Amino acid sequence: MKQKRYVRGPALRGRLLRKQMWKQKWQKKGEHFVGGRPRATLKNSCFRCGQLGHWSSQCPQPVSEKDPEPAGPELLVTVEQPGPRVPCLPPTVPPLYPPGPSGQVAETPAEVFQALEQLGHRAFRPGQERAVMRILSGISTLLVSPTGAGKSLCYQLPALLYARRSPCLTLVISPLLSLMDDQVSGLPPCLKAACIHSGMTRKERDSALKKVQAAQVHVLMLSPEALVGAAAGTPGSLPQLPPVAFACVDEAHCLSQWSHNFRPCYLRVCKVLREHMGVRCFLGLTATATHSTSRDMAQHLGVAEEHVLRGPVTIPTNLYLSVSTDRNPDQALVTLLQSDRFRDLNSVIVYCNRREDTERIAALLRTCLCEAWDLGPRGEAPEAVAEAYHAGMCARERRRVQQAFMEGRLRVVVATVAFGMGLDRPDVRAVLHLGLPPSFESYVQAVGRAGRDGQPAHCHLFLQPQGQDLQELRRHVHAEASDFLAVKKLVQCSFPPCTCTHAQQPPEQEGAKSQERPVTVSPSEAEQASNKGLAQCLGHERALPVQPLVQALDMPEEAIETLLCYLELHPRRWLELLAPTYAYCHLRCPGGLPQLQALARRCPPLAVWLAQQPQENIGEGSYSVEFDVVKLADSMGWKLAPAKQALRQLQWYPEPSTGAHRDTGVLVEFRELAFCLHSPGDLTAHEKDQICDFLYERVQTREQEALARLRRTFQAFHSVAFPSCGPCLEQPDEEHSARLKALLSGYFEEEGPGGMEDEQGPEPGQARIQDWEDQIRQDIRHLLSSWPDQQFSGRAVARIFHGIGSPCYPAQVYGRDRRFWRKHLHLSFRALMRLATEEILLWGH
Known part of the structure; x- marks a missing residue:
């Protein structure tokens, strides 16, 4: 049913309203799809000289001999010859203080200390000065420092000094939208920043980009999806930016933990920064990382092992930790919050593993604590006792809950791990876990959000006595795994055989030479191979429709993208991921075959498609056709964008005399969102088997490592758990807290990745x-x-x-x-x- 709306004053209704909506619709189509109406606008210009007021057929500029105008009807697009795609990289920014001959970093000059005071600090904290001087020397660095140790200063100060020396930009890759907004609003006045993410309107994004291009911004914060999408050339991508001094990856542990099956764009962040932004200096910041995770992050960032700055992962002394295994954790939580120790705490975060649990626990706390917590910290009644927060809520509701908690109008937030990263509230007095955390890293990140003001804070973990929480976490691990058959189907779809090679190798030599030849071939190498009589496929653009592929493999879209990223980042560069695109062109022609043939005279892609079709497949009365435009453009040697532009412009025809557009009545639509990639088509069976084995082994290894981490986390917390929360109601047990802190510190100091999953016997929480x-x-x-x-x-x-x-x-x-x-x-x-x-x-x- 339509919703009736009432307005004051004059408003458009009926015919005028429909006319206005019709204009807005075609205006948006003109912005996104290069045209859409036959009328001329200010954006219409000559394709040859770029000037307004005439079309290329009436262009007074003479045609050069190197680019003669094609005979016959005018082509509405420029035919581009295939060639190597070499991105135009911005100039690199030299380091402010170049390192010495043996790579040593210079002494900290007075300019750095002056900038430090300008940012509001009197002295460096441990680890900050070394990280800052390495970035100013152009040396990539990874800093592992505890929560609240001032890691943000390590990119703010170099960004300020680089911007003073020359117009340049510092990129900061941040995982959460709320984290970006908080960091931008919390920067010192002397440091100008902007952020670009999916939560912004187009007007806000354009305004931020104008400031960046005008060199009015020192720091640009991006989400991984915005960065990777911009490099792929998706709509709304970033234009040419000023030179980038260095790139900072905040919460760098996401490169290792979030990049697999959750946010695959993290796998490509560093590659995009190097190859498309020309970044040579990286700074990684994180609070929790084991030695194995640090090595993984350093490999992504290109940081040498000696340039990894690791401080001791210590739990602050003002935090009191405790664990218990209660028969009824929900009731135990209520009892704990009603106790004398927790009753007067006015800012509490409760973490759950499931979204449904957050809603249920929030309702339980509102019911049970409304009488016990009748007054707020200043004697006034709080607006709400407890609210839920999880990723399934709309963005507006999440902002409302977070804002209420930050302003002290909400005492308890019951949330999943989506809440709290980058939380800038120093007086959080308690962090409670209702269920086993996914890892030690997640637990330390969560408890580190409490007591940042140095005052005592309390952290308690409720474990399920029979291991039900461990079973729930295992479900998430098994959900991300896949079968070998699904991996093989994906490889077959990504590397179909082609017929572009004219000289094939003998079958008995394919297996012997598969190990030697590189998959990605430069044009010069290909020319040398052709001179020797050896043909080699330079690769083809292919489209893998997302939804059919998801159903065929029974894998979510993120898992498929992760496997494709593994192949792109492999040392042999098996393929190259391009921007997602709509793969199929649906063309409706009311005039039937005669009109199609007439249109084909000025549209090369349509002419090629008609030539490829058997005559019996196209009847006289057919007026609607659909074809794979990616495959068609690849067979022509065209890039995808000009081919789509040529097909779109079948909807109108320019009058030779006046230059005005005339509607042809043809409807052109692009459908079926697809992964787009560039891959060779002459891989041998042995090479495809290698790829399948590599992918499946990678998936199996990650599954086993995740299960091993869960098992170790479960056993460690149970080893220091009370039978119930009774001993924790009155006073914190300092001895028990010290044991747990020592256990966590020992985990982060270990060199190895930990034991793998043992297949012998039942796991904790499982029956035989x-x-x-x-x-x-x-x-x-x-x-x-x-x-x-x-x-x-x-x-x-x-x-x-x-x-x-x-x-x-x-x-x-x-x-x-x-x-x-x-x-x-x-x-x-x-x-x-x-x-x-x-x-x-x-x-x-």
């Missing part, structure tokens, strides 16, 4: 599979008979028994049948996969 085998086999057969039309795999059945949704088996459908959904969450996922595979094979016979 032998005791349940008969029941499991019966349930598998019952599931197969209940859904006879589905082609289940062993992994799909195990996911249903663990309550894990997937694109082909969504939770909204299979979660309704409680006979199977989450029924065997207490059993090993791998054992369920093995039994399900056996039963499926027997069922097929």
Whole structure:
């Protein structure tokens, strides 16, 4: 139903309102799709000289001999010859204080201390001076420093000094939108900053870019998606920026932890900065990282091992930590908050592992604590006792909850890990975990948000006594894994064979030479190979439609993009990811085949497509056709953008005499969003097997490492846990807190990545599979008979028994049948996969 609205004063209605909406629609189409109406606008210009007032057919500028005008009807696009895509890099910014002959950093000059005072600081904190001087010397650096140690100064001070010396820019890659806004608003007045992210309107983004191009901004903060999308040339991409002095990756542990299956753009951040922005100096900042995570981050950033600055990961002395395994954690949480120790605390964060739990716990606390907390810290009644916060809420609601908490109008925030990163409130008095945290790093990040003002703060962790919280976290790990068959299908789609090579190698030599030849070939190498009689594929642009691929592989879009990023970042550069695009062109022509043939005379892509089609496939009455425009452009040797532009301009025709546009009645639409990539088509079977093995081994290794981390985290916290929260109600146990702090510090000082998952025996919180085998086999057969039309795999059945949704088996459908959904969450996922595979094979016979 339409919503009735009432306005004051004169307003457009009826015919005038429809006319205004019609104008706005075609104006937006003209901005995004280069035209859309036959009328001329100020943006229409000559394709040859770029001047306004005439078309290229009436252009007075003579045609050069090197670029003669094509005979016949006028081409509306310029035909571009294929060539190597070499990005135009901005000039590099030299270091302010070049290092000595042996790489030593100069002594800190007085200019740096003056800038430090200008930013409001009297002296450097531990680690800051070394990091600042290395960046000013042009040396990439990774700084691992505790929360609240002043890591932001390490990019603010160099950014200020570089901007004083010459017009340049400092890029800061930040993971969260709220974190970027807080950092921009918290900068000193002498340092100008702007941010660009998906939460901004187009007007706000254009305004920020104008300031950047006018050199009015010293620091530009970007989200990883904005940076990678700009490099790929997506709409709204960044224009030519001033020279970049250095790039800072804030919360750099996201390069290692968030880049796999969650935000794959993080995998490509450093590559894009090097190859498209010309960045040579990197600064990574994080508060929590083990030695193995630090090595992973340093590899991404290109930081030498001796340039990794690691401070001791210590928990502040004003934090009191405790752990308990209560039979009813929800009631124990209420009891703890009603105790004398927590009753007077006016700022509390409660972390949960599931979004549904945040809503439920917030409602429970509002019910139970409204009488116990009747007055606020200043004697006034608070607006709210507890509110939920998670990524499933709309952005407006999340901002409302965060703002209320920051202003002291909300006492308890019940949130997932989406809340708190970069939280700038120094007087958080308590951080509570209702369930096992995903890792030690996540736990230390969370408790580090409490007590930043130096006053005592309290942190308590409630564990499930039977390991139900560990089971929930295992579900997330298994949801990100994939089968070898899915990986093989992806490789086959990404590297289809081509026929562009004229001289094929003998079959017996393919396996021997596959190890020697590089996949990515430069034009000069290709010319030398052709002179020797050896043809080699230079690669083709391919489109992989997202939704069909997601359904075919039963993998989410982020997991597929992660695997493609692995291949792009491989030392052999198996492929190159391009900007996502709409792959299929739907062309509706009311005049049928005669009109199509007439239009083909001035549109080379349409002419090539018609020539490729058998005559019997195009009848006289056909008026609607659809084809793969990416494949068509690749077969012509064109780039994708000119091909799409030529097809769009079939909707109008310029009059030779007046230059005005005439509507042809043709409708051109582009559909089916797809991954776009550039990959060779002459890989041998042995090379494709290598790629499959590499991807599957990478996926398996990450799954095993994640399970091993969960197991170790579970065992460590249980080793120092009280049977109940009773001992923690009155006074903090300092001895117990010291033990837990020593355990955490020891974890971060270890050199190795930790043990792998042990397949022998049941894991913590799991039962022995032998005791349940008969029941499991019966349930598998019952599931197969209940859904006879589905082609289940062993992994799909195990996911249903663990309550894990997937694109082909969504939770909204299979979660309704409680006979199977989450029924065997207490059993090993791998054992369920093995039994399900056996039963499926027997069922097929």
